[in-house]
Amino acid sequence: MRAIRITEFGGPEVLKPVELPDPVARPGQLLVEVAAAGVNYADTHTVEDSYLSRSALPMVPGAEVVGRTPEGRRVVALTENGGYAEKAVVRESLAHDVPDGVTDGQALALVVQGLTAWHLLRTCARIAEGESVVVHAAAGGTGSLAVQLAARFGAGRVIATASSEAKRRLALELGADAAVDGAPEGLAERLVEANGGHRVDVVLEMTGGPVFDASLAALAPFGRLVTYGMASRVPPTPVRAAQLMAHSRSVVGFWLMHAVGRPGMVAEPMAELMAMTADGRLRPQVGEAYGLSEAARAHRDLRARRTVGKLLLDPTR
Numbered sequence: 001m002r003a004i005r006i007t008e009f010g011g012p013e014v015l016k017p018v019e020l021p022d023p024v025a026r027p028g029q030l031l032v033e034v035a036a037a038g039v040n041y042a043d044t045h046t047v048e049d050s051y052l053s054r055s056a057l058p059m060v061p062g063a064e065v066v067g068r069t070p071e072g073r074r075v076v077a078l079t080e081n082g083g084y085a086e087k088a089v090v091r092e093s094l095a096h097d098v099p100d101g102v103t104d105g106q107a108l109a110l111v112v113q114g115l116t117a118w119h120l121l122r123t124c125a126r127i128a129e130g131e132s133v134v135v136h137a138a139a140g141g142t143g144s145l146a147v148q149l150a151a152r153f154g155a156g157r158v159i160a161t162a163s164s165e166a167k168r169r170l171a172l173e174l175g176a177d178a179a180v181d182g183a184p185e186g187l188a189e190r191l192v193e194a195n196g197g198h199r200v201d202v203v204l205e206m207t208g209g210p211v212f213d214a215s216l217a218a219l220a221p222f223g224r225l226v227t228y229g230m231a232s233r234v235p236p237t238p239v240r241a242a243q244l245m246a247h248s249r250s251v252v253g254f255w256l257m258h259a260v261g262r263p264g265m266v267a268e269p270m271a272e273l274m275a276m277t278a279d280g281r282l283r284p285q286v287g288e289a290y291g292l293s294e295a296a297r298a299h300r301d302l303r304a305r306r307t308v309g310k311l312l313l314d315p316t317r
Contacts, residue, residue, distance in 0.1 A: 002315060003085035004295045007058045009049040012299035015084075017292065020060070023082065023089040030069050030077070030092050036289065037083040038064040038108035039298050039311040040141070041206075041231055046081075047299070050233070052255055060085055061295075062313075064111045066104045074098045076107040078260065084295055086315040094260065096270050101278035105286035109310035110273045113141035114284065116228060116256050117149050118269045120204050123259075124226040124252045130156035131201035134191055134218070136182055136211065137231070139167035141310045144174055144285040146204055151175040152281065155202075159194045161187075163305050170308065174283065184210035191218040199223065209234030221248040228254045285309030291317035 001022050006014045025031040043061050045051035062083020066076040076098050077090035098107045120142075121127045133150040137143040138160030150158045160171035161182030168179035178194040180187075191200055191214075199220035205212055206229030213236050216225050239251055259265035276282035287309035290298040294313075301307050 001086040002292060003060050004292060005058055005060050006047050009047065009055070011048060012296040014047055015296040015299060020085070022087050025089050028092055029089050030075065030095055032065055032067040032069060032075060032077060032088050032090055034065045034086055034088055034315050035067040036104045036108060037062045037313040037315065038112065039302065039313060040112050041229065041302060044299050044303055053257070064108055065090065066098065066107045076111050078111055084292065084313060094266070096267070096274070099274055099278050102274060103286070105310055105312055106277050106284040108312060109141060109145065109284035109286060110270065110277065112256060113310065114145050114273045115259070115266065115269055116142050117146040118273060119256070119259060120146060120226050120228060120254055121149055121153055124254050125202040125224045127153050127155060127202060129154040132157040132159065132195050134159045134161065134200050134203040134215065136161045136205050136207055138162050138171035138176060138179065139308050142206070144170070144309055145282070147171055147174045147176050148282055157195060159191060159200065167308065182211065184214055187211060187214035188217040202226070204228070206231055208232045208236055212236035216249065216251070219247065219249045224250045224252055226252045226254055287311050289314050293317070
């Protein structure tokens, strides 16, 4: 089968097309003929071995696939790497049937990024009716879903940040009440201004560095900053306990892998997200579909912030 494999850690240049033997499913696993594989920002960390979990070589990257089993089931699934390929083996417990009203791209948008957005708001921020919510990178895969879910979950005001005017317009179309430039200089002031002069209740933050610092400064008493990435690859200023106590603020970390295997933390949210997508209440934004052999270009575009929505790899080309 065709696949993308890395034999050394590095940037997009290490993603090489190769021919590999077909994988074999063991008990408790499913073999999936991959219709499309999802590309996540975390993949760019995985291939350079800078992610939360350590990577081992050689490796076929890719954390999610959609396709059919030999029995004809159409499923979307989390993988333990191995997604950038024509065939993948997945744990049956992490595979979800895809309803007819959901496209392959939409299904892939839900399995990592949708679950993440759901847990950021429900599990970590514990959003309450009427609260203000800031969503950074609001035109991206996770952010574009978080904007919509925050409004659905009762946020009083959703404030989006994005790096371009076109991306900010998209965030407004998806239901944000305000959209501002996400650059760190003056960010705290822009967030407060966008919230009518008041500090904000919840921030969903995945950039790190000065964006994290500015987001924390914009929090109201009892506000929660949920951190789930470090796309800038720059760590934020260390947070001191006294600093949090003085303002009654919280910083919460989230990594989706801690939800995997816990009762009620994957299947139930996925069922809700699938139902919302099938009936049109949720509109996952599906971005460019790259050929499997173009995986390196997909990573370059993602790191350069040239993309919108969910990125896909098509194994047929």
